[in-house]
Amino acid sequence: MLAVHRDVVNIVQAKFLSAEVVKSIHLNVSSLDGNWCDEGRILALVEYNKTFALFILISAKPKPVSISDLSIETVIPIDRNFSCDTEPIEDSQCHIIFIITYKKTKLSFKIEIGVESSNFASEVIRSKEVSSHNSPVFVWLDKYLGTMNQQNRNSSDLTEQSDLPITRQHIAQGQTAINRESMLKYQLKLREPEYTQIQEFTVFVGTWNVNGQAPTVSLRSWLSTDDDPPDVYAVGFQEIDLSKEAFLFNDTPREAEWNKYVLDGVHPKAKYRCVALIRLVGMQLAVMVNTQHYPHVSNISYDTVGTGLLGKMGNKGGVAIRLQLHNTSLCFVNCHLAAHVEEFERRNQDYKDINARMNFRRSPLAIKDHEQVYWLGDLNYRITDLTTTQVKTLLARNEMTTLLRADQLNQQKERGNVLLDYTEADITFPPTYKYDLNSDTFDTSEKARPPAWTDRILWRGKGIHHVAYRSHMDLKISDHKPVSALFKSEISVVDQNRYRKIHEDLLKKMDKHENEYLPQVTIDQTEIIYDLVKFREPQTKEIIIANTGMVPAEFEFIKKLEETSYCKDWLRIIPYCGSINPGEKCDVKLIVNLESDLDRIYDILILHLKGGKDMFITVSGECQKSSFTVSMSLLCRINMPILRLSKEELIQAEKNNLLYSVPREIWLLIDHLYRHGLKTRELFESSALHEELIKIRDWLDHGSLDPIPGSIQATAESLLLFLSYTKDPVIPFNLHEACIAAATNFQNCRQIIVTRVPDLHRNVFLYICLFLQEFLKYSNDNGYDAKTLASLFGDILLRDVDRNSKPQASRGKANFVYNFLVNDLSSSIVPPK
Amino acid sequence: MSAGPYNYSYIFKYIIIGDMGVGKSCLLHQFTEKKFMADCPHTIGVEFGTRIIEVSGQKIKLQIWDTAGQERFRAVTRSYYRGAAGALMVYDITRRSTYNHLSSWLTDTRNLTNPSTVIFLIGNKCDLEGQRDVTYEEASKFAEENGLMFVEASAKTGDNVEEAFLETAKKIYQSIQDGRLDLNAAESGVQHKPSQPGGRPGTAAGGDQPGRDNCAC
CATH class of the missing domain: 2.60.40.10 (Immunoglobulins)
Structure with missing residues (x-):
């Protein structure tokens, strides 16, 4: 990451949880949408728990200075549906278009060509490669999807993806589990010193370019030269097979042959077990551990990177094996970099490519992320600016310092172009290349190549102490001599008892926390x-x-x-x-x-x-009981206001004989309207004060000698309320359909009223209709016509089961009532029995 | 560190039921916090607690619903029985009435849970031996007749509390192993959560082993 961006990265990082690490950012990005070009975007690559996502942030300033300058516009999970590409811009030399595709979604961004863009793009590509090895889970993105505005959520088309494992439910159920897991991991890491102790392991690292030769001699003088058996072996070869078949099909019998010699050549005082063996064309790497350590090896993974022909063939490149030994992560890289004296830049590039492209399956760690890295191989760096004769002369005079100063690897390393953080022990052995076969004589052929230390071993990481670094002159079948290095490496060993105790302890704490963190x-x-x-x-x-x-x-x-x-x-x-x-x-x-x-x-x-x-x-x-909500039948059986009777008396009253043909309350309301309201405009339309209605309710329910309180409109509204809330509607529910069906013919309507509606309800119905007919006689004063009244009363006299279900009046019900407002009703009135 | 050991493989839902004041909430508190909660107020609703336990090497998350015991809430708390894998039915050994009501609690449990739900009878407050109103033998016989697991426990001292919760989990786990409990049934009260790959630290049993056997030894 560019140093100038460090402060911005910190601000962007603040937008995320600490476990969600901002790996790389790109500033000053313009979002392209058709002809629109929106400036002020920042792209951020964020990693959480081995999964990656690309965030597009809107920045209020070109360079944000606080977290409040940033808002998340879109988030794209990086999985197998993700791809990115670049496209040149016709009239621009210094900008390109960076295109991100996720399923149906395509986003384009204009970015400046430069170190920032190439770094960012390569990080994105790397994360994509990591993701394609895994089945990433993106539950952690869910919370950000929630913060994006609706429009973006739709346009990014993420939430609809059925196979995208983001579900709200998931996070709702699993949230504590996820937090719990990362929290525990974090806590365990913090307390690692409490349950681990450092143990020194002997690590033997060997490298040999065998020049395509088949093994014929024992490797003991190389692999078993020390008195005590090492704990770990990493043995790398280059050029085990130079045939076309090996090159094209990556298949060779030499793999097994050389490996057998390795197994025969390891230290006789211990038994070894192979952790992994990996080969790409001629590059082969085996990692073995003393059998007693094998149960403590885990998370073994490997990969190969070809950097040869076409930038991908395996004649050059690297192979690597990673593993965890006890609690320490180790990585061994065996490489064979580009040949020829003048190609040192190509070798630097090969090194970078190996680092960038090495992907350990099911492990997101890059080579550099390991606690200990051992880099070996035929790095192919030569001695520059000295002729063969000069080199030989200096060697004869043992002027190693002069020679090593001319060594390209030392020069490039010093300039920071390769193996930057790696250490190499002092070289005290003669150059390992190029010898006449079966001799210790430097190249005597016509080419007479200057001798060089092509074969090297370097390391990186904490607690690695080198013990020996040497070449092995006894092995003469190749034009290279094998090299080996011996290390005492500090490995963090887990004390299982202490680990278990701390783990249990943490679990208990987390249980407690989890209960404490329940919403309360x-x-x-x-x-x-x-x-x-x-x-x-x-x-x-x-x-x-x-x-x-x-x-x-x-x-x-x-x-x-x-x-x-x-x-x-x-x-x-x-x-x-x-x-x-x-x-x-x-x-x-x-x-x-x-x-x-x-x-x-x-x-x-x-x-x-x-x-x-x-x-x-x-x-x-x-x-409190109210005449408004009890049945009309009950009201007709009591001869006083409802609240003057106790609950028991009311129950008793159900069995009384009918005292009235219509409830007293209806009679009182209509009588009042008849006397004082016939000429009132908008009688049934003006909304009365709530207190007036309460007063009228109490006047009816308690009874009073005072005149009916409130305005005439309040009395009219009370009548409507009364008819709307009475326990059974005036026209029983079961007759509504018949009434609507009969509405076009008065005689049919009349028939229903006379024969099917219960007596009491018929009385109320006709009583109201007669009043309304009377009311219509004063239409000039009150402004009402039959149609308006019919639609007003239709919905009340034939009210729905579910009150307020429809705001608009029913035409059928209105038509039914209309018949009774415009026809002579004398024939409908059944005389009291 | 690999990701293995802190994931749980199953979630079991428990309910705790029984008369008011028998100590249901205190049992839950003792189990989750290892503490006795004196002056515990009446539960008006359903309290919720969680703890991860281990049965046969499997991490199991217990989700425990502690219900209100008051009779007037009975109708509402019935909604919570559904989908319980374990039911802890609690009475107070110093109050016979709480024991006498067990058959009614049991009827509810049988009616509202599925047949594989493990019912565990707990006689709480066994620290109050002097005030005992229900003998161990009597309750034990009741449990046996009804096919219930049974212990006397004390939320105050912690006696047998851990055991009651763990034994219930073991029985449920056994039912899963025997295939008597159908994990796919919506109301089994058990959720299976596949573990992440990765072994315990310091073992080679990790899930990261290369799939291709290219090791010649």
Whole structure:
């Protein structure tokens, strides 16, 4: 990452969780959409738990200075559906178009060509290669999808992808599991020193370019030259087969042959077991461990990178094996870099390519991410600016310092072009190339190549102490001499007992944490008792939900099993769901509004916390009877206002004889309208004050010698309310369809009223129609016509089961009532029996 | 470090039921926090607790729903029985009435859970030997007659609390192994979570082994 961007990276990083690491960013990006060009974008490659995603951020400033300058526009998961490409811009030399494709989505960005863009692109490509080896899971992106605006969510087409493993439910259920896992991993890492101890392991690393020769001599003098057996062997060869078959088909019998000689050549005082053997054309690498260490080897993985012909063939390149020994990650890289004296830059490039392209399956670690890296091989760097004769002379005089100063690897390394952080032990052995076969004589052929230290071993990482670095002159079958290095390497060894104890300890803590991190709220009261609940006189009680936990609490009132709603129809809860931050409160209103005939209200509400507990809130109250909600039949059987009778007397009254042909209350309301309202304009349309309606309700229910209170319009509205809420509609529900069907013919309508509607209901119906006919006689004064009244009363006299289901009047019902407003009703009235 | 050991393979749902004041919440608290909660208020609703345990080397996450015991909530708490893999049915050994109501709790449990739900009877407050109102033998006989697992426990001292929760899990796990509990059934009360690859640190049993056997030795 460019040093100048370090501060910006920190700002971008602040946009993410700490476990979500911003790997690379690109500033000053313009988003292209058709002809539009939106500046001020930043691209960020973010890694979480071995998965990668590309974020497109909108930056308020060209170079953001604080987190508030940034917002996330889009996020694209990097998986097998992801691809990226570049396209030149016709009239521009210094910009290119960077194209990102994810399934059907294609995004284009204009970026400046330079180090930043090539670094960024190569990081993205690398992450794509890593992802294609895995089955990445992108649950962690879900929270960012949530923060993007709706338009972007749709346009990026991410949420609809069925095979994209992002689901809200997933995160809802698994959230704690994910946090838990990464948290535990983190905690374990922090406490690593407590359950590990350092042990020194002997690591033997050998490299030999065998020049295509078959093995014929024992390798003991190379591999077993030390007194004590090493714990780990890493043995690399180059050019084990120079045949075309090996090159083209990557298949050679030499692999097995050389490996057999290696196994025969390892130290006789110990038994070894192969961890992995890997080969690309002529490059072969075997890693072996003393059998007793094998149970402590894990996470073995390997890969090969060809950098030869076409930049990909395996005649040059590298092979690598990574593993974990106890608790330390190791990586061994065997390479064969480009040949020829003058090609040192090509060799530098090969080195970079090997680093960039080496992908260990199921491990996102790059070579450099390992705690210890051992780099071996025929690096092919030569001695420059000295002739063969000069080199030989200097060697004869043992002027190693002069020679090593002319060594290209030392020069390039010093300039930071290759193996930057690697260390090499002092070279005390003669150049290992190029010898006449079966001799210790440097090349005597016509070419007479200058001798060079082509075969090298370097290392990188903590706790590696080199013990020996040498060549082995006894092996003469190749034009190279084998080289070996011996290391005492510090390996972190897990004490299983201590590990188990700390692990258990952490688990327990996390259980505790997890319970502590459950959403917690308290409610100030769980039993709500209302004052006497009266018809259409809403009462509000407030409960206070306080978040006493450590995480935001999302609450919702949920329905009980086998119920259709989270509360009964006499209650409204505002708000019925919401989110409360820790330490904050939320007032919830519970509004009761009685519109039916109940003795008492009672319900248990379930207040559910998402991902946590449920609380029960009991709501109750006694209800006051009202003439508006009981049946008309009951009203016709009592001779006094309803509230003058006790509940028992009312139950008793159900069995009384009919005292009236229409309820007293209807008669009182209509009588008042008849006397005072016939000439009132907009009688049925002006909304009365709520208090007036309450007063009229009480006047009717309690009875009074005073005149009916309130305005004439309030009386008219009370009549409409009365007819709307009475327990059974004036025309019984089961006759509505017949009425609508008969609406075109008065005689049919009349027939229904006379023969099918119960006596009491017929009386009320005709009584109202007669009043309305009377009312229509004054249409000049009150401005009403029969059609208007019919549609107003149609919906009330034939009210739906579900009140307020449709706002618009039913034409059929209006037509039915219309018949009774314009025809003579005398023949419909059945004389009292 | 590899990712192996902290994932759990299963989630088991438990419910704790029984009369008011028998110590259901205290048992849950003792199990999740290893502490006795004195002056525990009545549960008005359903409390929720979680803990990860190990059975036969498998990590299992227990999701425990601790229900209100008051009779008036009975109708509502019935909604929570569904999908429970384990039911801990608690009575108070010092109050016979709580024991007498067991058959009614048992009826609810049998009616509202599936046949493979493990029901564990807990006689709580066994630290109050002096006030004992229900003998061990009597309850033990009741448990045996009804095919229930049974212990006397104390949420106060912690006696047998761990055992009750763990034994229930073992029985459920056994049912899974025997195939008696169908994991695919929506109401089994068990969720299976496939573990991440990767072995314990310091073993070669990792899931990262090369698939191709190119090792000649």
